[in-house]
Amino acid sequence: MLSAIGAASLEDLFADLPKEVRLNRPLDIASGKSEYEIVDYFRARGDENANGYASFLGAGVYNHYRPVLVDTVVSRGEFLTSYTPYQAEISQGTLTTIFEFQTMICQLTGMEVANASMYDGSTAVPEAAMMAMRLTGKDRVVVARTVHPEYRDVLLAYAQHQGMPVTEFGYDRDRGTLDLDDLEKKIDGQTAAVIIQSPNFFGIVEDSRRAAEIAHRHGALLIFVVAEAVSLGLLEPPRDADIIAGELQSFAIPPSYGGPFAGIIATKEKFMRQLPGRIVGETKDSRGNRAFCLTLATREQHIRREKATSNICTNQALIALMATVFMTVYGKEGLRELAEQNLAKAHYLAGKVPLRFSGPFFNEFVASTNGRTPDQVNQTLLGKKIIGGLALERFYPELDHGVLLCATEMSRREKMDTVAEAFAK
Amino acid sequence: MIRKVRQHINQNEPLLFENSSPGKRGYQLPPLDVPAVDAASVLGAGNARADIEGFPEVSEVEAIRHFTRLSTQNYAIDLGLYPLGSCTMKYNPRVNEQVARIDGLAWAHPYQPESLSQGVMEVMGTLERMLAEITGMDHVTLQPAAGAHGEFTGILLIRALLESRGNPRKKLLIPDSAHGTNPATATMAGYAVDNIKSNARGMVDVEQLARLVDEDVAALMITNPNTLGVFEENITKIAAILHSKGARVYMDGANLNALVGIARPGDFGVDVMHLNLHKTFSTPHGGGGPGSGPVAVKEPLAPFLPKPRLRKSGERWTWNYDPPHSIGRVRAFYGNIGMHIRALAYCMAHGGDGLRNATMDAVLNANYIRKMIEPYYDLPHTAPTMHECVFSDERQAKRGVRTGDIAKRLIDYGFHPYTVSFPLIVHGAMMIEPTETESKAELDLFIDALISIAKEVEETPELVLKAPHHTRTSRVDEVTAARKPIVRWKPPSTASKAAD
Numbered sequence: 001m002l003s004a005i006g007a008a009s010l011e012d013l014f015a016d017l018p019k020e021v022r023l024n025r026p027l028d029i030a031s032g033k034s035e036y037e038i039v040d041y042f043r044a045r046g047d048e049n050a051n052g053y054a055s056f057l058g059a060g061v062y063n064h065y066r067p068v069l070v071d072t073v074v075s076r077g078e079f080l081t082s083y084t085p086y087q088a089e090i091s092q093g094t095l096t097t098i099f100e101f102q103t104m105i106c107q108l109t110g111m112e113v114a115n116a117s118m119y120d121g122s123t124a125v126p127e128a129a130m131m132a133m134r135l136t137g138k139d140r141v142v143v144a145r146t147v148h149p150e151y152r153d154v155l156l157a158y159a160q161h162q163g164m165p166v167t168e169f170g171y172d173r174d175r176g177t178l179d180l181d182d183l184e185k186k187i188d189g190q191t192a193a194v195i196i197q198s199p200n201f202f203g204i205v206e207d208s209r210r211a212a213e214i215a216h217r218h219g220a221l222l223i224f225v226v227a228e229a230v231s232l233g234l235l236e237p238p239r240d241a242d243i244i245a246g247e248l249q250s251f252a253i254p255p256s257y258g259g260p261f262a263g264i265i266a267t268k269e270k271f272m273r274q275l276p277g278r279i280v281g282e283t284k285d286s287r288g289n290r291a292f293c294l295t296l297a298t299r300e301q302h303i304r305r306e307k308a309t310s311n312i313c314t315n316q317a318l319i320a321l322m323a324t325v326f327m328t329v330y331g332k333e334g335l336r337e338l339a340e341q342n343l344a345k346a347h348y349l350a351g352k353v354p355l356r357f358s359g360p361f362f363n364e365f366v367a368s369t370n371g372r373t374p375d376q377v378n379q380t381l382l383g384k385k386i387i388g389g390l391a392l393e394r395f396y397p398e399l400d401h402g403v404l405l406c407a408t409e410m411s412r413r414e415k416m417d418t419v420a421e422a423f424a425k
Numbered sequence: 426m427i428r429k430v431r432q433h434i435n436q437n438e439p440l441l442f443e444n445s446s447p448g449k450r451g452y453q454l455p456p457l458d459v460p461a462v463d464a465a466s467v468l469g470a471g472n473a474r475a476d477i478e479g480f481p482e483v484s485e486v487e488a489i490r491h492f493t494r495l496s497t498q499n500y501a502i503d504l505g506l507y508p509l510g511s512c513t514m515k516y517n518p519r520v521n522e523q524v525a526r527i528d529g530l531a532w533a534h535p536y537q538p539e540s541l542s543q544g545v546m547e548v549m550g551t552l553e554r555m556l557a558e559i560t561g562m563d564h565v566t567l568q569p570a571a572g573a574h575g576e577f578t579g580i581l582l583i584r585a586l587l588e589s590r591g592n593p594r595k596k597l598l599i600p601d602s603a604h605g606t607n608p609a610t611a612t613m614a615g616y617a618v619d620n621i622k623s624n625a626r627g628m629v630d631v632e633q634l635a636r637l638v639d640e641d642v643a644a645l646m647i648t649n650p651n652t653l654g655v656f657e658e659n660i661t662k663i664a665a666i667l668h669s670k671g672a673r674v675y676m677d678g679a680n681l682n683a684l685v686g687i688a689r690p691g692d693f694g695v696d697v698m699h700l701n702l703h704k705t706f707s708t709p710h711g712g713g714g715p716g717s718g719p720v721a722v723k724e725p726l727a728p729f730l731p732k733p734r735l736r737k738s739g740e741r742w743t744w745n746y747d748p749p750h751s752i753g754r755v756r757a758f759y760g761n762i763g764m765h766i767r768a769l770a771y772c773m774a775h776g777g778d779g780l781r782n783a784t785m786d787a788v789l790n791a792n793y794i795r796k797m798i799e800p801y802y803d804l805p806h807t808a809p810t811m812h813e814c815v816f817s818d819e820r821q822a823k824r825g826v827r828t829g830d831i832a833k834r835l836i837d838y839g840f841h842p843y844t845v846s847f848p849l850i851v852h853g854a855m856m857i858e859p860t861e862t863e864s865k866a867e868l869d870l871f872i873d874a875l876i877s878i879a880k881e882v883e884e885t886p887e888l889v890l891k892a893p894h895h896t897r898t899s900r901v902d903e904v905t906a907a908r909k910p911i912v913r914w915k916p917p918s919t920a921s922k923a924a925d
Contacts, residue, residue: 001789001865010785012791014687015811017656021693026688027777028558035520038770046529048544050537057534060757067452069489071526074711077503078496081517083841084713085499088901089893090836093499094712097492100441103913106515107479113912116713119570122757130613150757157731157753161615176478205472234464236474254526256536257545258758259570260715272910278713283906285899286891295906301573301609302847306618311609314571314703318711328488332480334452340464342455347467348459360468382538390536394746413458419452 053386054415070252088293095292096281111266116278117320118263121247122151126158128245132193132221140191146200149395176202176357182408191252197225203364212240233339252326262319276310345407352420364406429839438494441481451485510844510856513704521767522535535758546742552769562721568760573606575699575718580614581752584727594643602848625651627806648677652848654813664694683812686781706768717764786861797872801879818853836894838874
């Protein structure tokens with residue numbers, strides 16, 4: 001090959017690089033390792049983590065069983081090692097599964113259109129807010145304090161230079177639900193969107209109808225955030241919402257210390273042209289057969305450049321495929337039964353510990369440690385190879401005795417009894 | 426003769442919803458070990474949903490056949506060369522997939538105690554250090570989820586630095602050869618965009634740049650090697666011009682595969698850059714993600730990096746959740762860790778020497794293709810090629826055949842097309858990036874195919890214009906898809922059922 005191109009050595013290929021830019025030493029990275037050594041290294045790292053612990057952490061990342069079919073499908077090289085499906089004729093596999101994903105997200109959320117995925121729930125929220133700005137021509141965003149604190153942080157990072165003032169409104173200190181009187185005070189005629197989450201960060205189911213009514217009365221859109229997607233197996237979708245922004249980690253996506261996950265944005269058909277990200281549409285090929293392709297690309301950065309609806313390019317296709325397989329395996333009956341098990345387990349555990357709030361909850365709730373600190377309770381549990389709940393003081397200083405506990409279909413009764421004992425002491 | 430492929434059958438496959446039958450199921454849950462509760466009574470009657478209308482109902486075997494059949498309708502790296510320019514579609518090592526699934530890593534919860542997360546934090550810390558060494562930068566954040574997300578993070582960092590010095594400034598300079606994500610990112614970070622024209626050699630025109638840089642310019646966003654696969658020979662001068670006016674240099678690291686072990690952005694004046702782990706570092710593209718877009722910076726930008734920051738005190742890794750000057754969070758938790766694990770496995774397998782060899786092979790492969798194709802296709806920019814080369818369809822266009830048609834005909838020869846019509850500065854662009862993982866045998870098949878197509882254009886242009894001919898799906902009508910968007914399945918209406 002070198003002689004074909006008229007070069008004497010591989011070094012010759014770089015002869016035109018300016019001398020001053022060349023790296024004149026080897027990279028300071030140890031020499032290559034064998035497959036066995038690599039597997040061994042990562043096993044050792046895995047063993048340094050919480051291996052073999054039962055966990056009652058939720059807070060945006062949930063321990064749900066991952067059906068075997070999920071990794072079977074996403075490990076197929078045809079899905080794993082393909083690019084974004086620009087060339088429709090040889091990408092119908094990916095395109096069809098995305099079309100099915102978009103359809104299932106609509107069925108699940110009660111919305112009319114959905115995109116092909118966002119990075120995660122936290123980035124879907126500011127993307128939805130930017131969408132609302134474009135749709136309403138207004139700029140303010142009012143967000144509930146019961147929305148995941150890290151999602152709110154991401155919203156602030158995105159909003160800061162886009163002329164998007166963000167205001168928070170509070171929660172009812174007894175019920176743990178939206179303080180709608182506070183929302184009435186904070187919302188005004190310049191508000192583009194009201195953002196709420198349900199189940200909220202405390203696990204409590206919010207009243208989206210009243211929030212939607214207030215938002216719409218002021219000409220704002222309601223953005224409804226879903227962080228625990230399994231809840232949609234049992235909870236009525238928010239048909240009054242205008243945009244749903246959510247996280248699908250619960251759908252067979254491994255916790256992986258926080259990512260990769262997959263976010264969603266779903267909305268009404270009339271808002272479709274303001275969606276960010278990829279969208280797959282149905283069409284026909286030249287022989288008249290049904291075919292799918294990426295569509296409405298004139299919203300996107302590679303066509304519209306600085307006028308695009310978002311800068312998003314690579315999204316989370318393979319992770320969205322995990323969720324698609326999950327939704328297929330569980331299906332209509334299964335997702336409901338799964339959600340019912342979560343509800344039952346969480347209510348079993350909640351029945352044995354002091355609850356901080358009185359609002360209705362799905363699979364998470366805030367327990368009070370009363371006389372002791374959350375850290376003391378969690379230390380007790382760690383001694384029994386159980387990771388307790390999230391101490392809330394870090395995000396809500398006023399809840400310094402609050403612990404956010406989550407129970408899923410993976411939570412076993414005897415472990416829950418052990419947790420309850422630790423709270424009772 | 427088409428040496429790489431011939432037609433074979435594969436099965437038609439309806440949509441899941443069309444395959445569903447009421448009551449079918451592919452799952453089994455263990456019996457509840459706690460009392461069941463009534464959803465309507467604990468959630469409130471108005472909050473409990475009846476069912477999920479239209480959701481699939483299939484058996485396990487139907488599910489796996491569905492997805493397996495669909496998979497056979499995809500092209501993939503595992504099936505052959507995937508020469509998309511700027512996408513770096515290299516082989517995705519399978520050991521990476523396996524180690525990312527190790528229980529202690531895959532099931533680590535982001536809020537589990539630091540004392541029980543040392544292994545995954547060590548992985549992240551080690552990768553940060555390696556990426557800093559490869560790029561010649563001082564610090565790395567792994568938080569951004571993809572390249573465009575990294576760009577956004579990087580520009581926010583520059584903005585924060587300039588703001589801390591009194592003036593965030595108003596605009597970014599972006600060459601006309603740049604990826605579309607660059608200008609889109611500028612807008613999201615609150616900057617106006619000034620496009621700068623490339624010179625005849627496809628590079629940034631230094632004199633024009635010097636005239637454009639003033640106190641309003643926050644940064645230049647530059648891709649190096651640029652999207653023509655050409656190293657910006659004046660990069661140190663370019664950086665000096667920006668720095669002399671107090672502006673910064675942002676580098677889009679999409680093309681880093683051309684530089685690893687050869688040259689480091691941190692040594693040629695770059696202040697901030699992102700990397701694409703799903704390009705240079707072999708994490709699989711997965712049909713459009715997940716990616717990962719770490720950002721590397723020089724020391725002055727370090728205080729502004731996204732929170733939380735990973736640090737090591739003594740033998741112990743910890744998270745610093747409150748660095749006082751941070752731009753905040755660009756993503757919940759700590760980033761796409763599963764991709765970090767894969768990228769570290771890739772770096773470990775190669776080692777420093779192996780990474781450098783990979784770059785040299787990638788550049789060799791691109792130069793080989795360039796040399797062999799050059800007699801048949803127009804090469805508008807003749808500057809030395811690094812990891813990719815860009816031809817144009819100028820000769821073929823005279824016969825009415827465009828880059829998009831040649832791309833579709835390549836499919837008949839068993840290859841995924843190159844990147845079509847990008848970069849925008851080349852009319853009718855054919856952008857080819859073979860990567861280092863392709864053998865000479867595979868490259869030769871690809872070269873034969875392009876040469877054969879060039880002859881077809883002369884002799885039987887119709888054959889190329891109507892391609893692909895051998896795929897199960899023929900040319901797709903994208904215009905109708907956009908004009909009358911159907912973006913979800915709906916049950917056939919009663920009316921159309923009656924007509925059946």
